[in-house]
Amino acid sequence: xxxxxxxxxxxxxxxxxxxxxxxxxxxxxxxxxxxxxxxxxxxxxxxxxxxxxxxxxxxxxxxxxxxxxxxxxxxxxxxxxxxxxxxxxxxxxxxxxxxxxxxxxxxxxxxxxxxxxxxxxxxxxxxxxxxxxxxxxxxxxxxxxxxxxxxxxxxxxxxxxxxxxxxxxxxxxxxxxxxxxx
Ligand code: GDP
Numbered sequence: 761x762x763x764x765x766x767x768x769x770x771x772x773x774x775x776x777x778x779x780x781x782x783x784x785x786x787x788x789x790x791x792x793x794x795x796x797x798x799x800x801x802x803x804x805x806x807x808x809x810x811x812x813x814x815x816x817x818x819x820x821x822x823x824x825x826x827x828x829x830x831x832x833x834x835x836x837x838x839x840x841x842x843x844x845x846x847x848x849x850x851x852x853x854x855x856x857x858x859x860x861x862x863x864x865x866x867x868x869x870x871x872x873x874x875x876x877x878x879x880x881x882x883x884x885x886x887x888x889x890x891x892x893x894x895x896x897x898x899x900x901x902x903x904x905x906x907x908x909x910x911x912x913x914x915x916x917x918x919x920x921x922x923x924x925x926x927x928x929x930x931x932x933x934x935x936x937x938x939x940x941x942x
Pocket of ligand 1: 769770771772773774775776777816880881882883884914915916917918
């Protein structure tokens with residue numbers, strides 16, 4: 761089955777987003793404590809695709825060795841990635857583009873891994889500020905990328921962006937089914 765991977769810095773709101781997308785509050789556990797999602801979890805959605813929950817990266821207060829373990833997991837996942845269609849890189853809409861996120865996107869690009877950006881916690885900013893923050897991202901990304909990657913603006917607490925993300929995924933799934941039939 762096709763896979764879609766979700767990844768981002770610890771505390772970016774990944775568990776909350778996964779809960780929103782799956783609409784099953786008990787499926788992925790959220791917590792106010794960063795760095796809790798440690799291993800790779802797969803969730804079967806609509807019986808036709810897998811949502812892959814990758815470990816959060818860049819949490820300052822974990823040891824060097826556990827950082828290495830995270831990195832190894834993540835790199836291994838992306839190296840094999842047979843079923844991966846696209847990755848979703850989550851970034852907190854409130855913050856300026858962070859080097860670790862930009863570097864990670866760069867790495868995905870260099871390895872030919874398609875990705876979209878999911879801006880999280882949009883309820884924390886006014887619409888105008890959201891627009892400004894997205895523009896800052898665009899300007900920085902367009903220094904290295906030809907086009908702005910596909911992106912979504914979401915809020916798990918206000919249920920924003922859920923349909924857009926799910927429809928995008930279903931659309932890619934349908935395209936692949938068509939491709940495989942021709
Ligand atoms: P993870 O570490 O990336 O899995 O992040 P969590 O989903 O556990 O969220 C980290 C913190 O951010 C928690 O305190 C959440 O309640 C909060 N949070 C997550 N998503 C949202 C959101 O859309 N809006 C707001 N206001 N807070 C959020």
